[in-house]
Amino acid sequence: MLFHVAMTVKLPRDLPAEEAAGIIAREKAYAQDLQRQGKWRHIWRVAGQYANVSIFDVSDNDELHQILSGLPLFPFMEIEVTPLLRHPSAIREDDS
Known part of the structure; x- marks a missing residue:
């Protein structure tokens, strides 16, 4: 199933810079692993x-x-999810 996901990050202003950097680094590694698996297209x-x-x-x-709940930045995110379906007028067969 395909999903359109809009994510907005809102880090607290008082979050120590070192802690924020660690969370962001873990987020990047997690996201890139999901991309390699084909789950985050x-x-x-x-x-x-x-x-x-x-x-x-x-x-x-x-x-x-x-x-999504496994994202290191999840506690600081606003997330909107929209399920997607193939449009009957689409001409590409490889994007369902």
């Missing part, structure tokens, strides 16, 4: 914000929930 930065728009390809809602 696309990620785009939203210009001017600490935010991204991503496409996940997972088996079901539960798997997506497990992945």
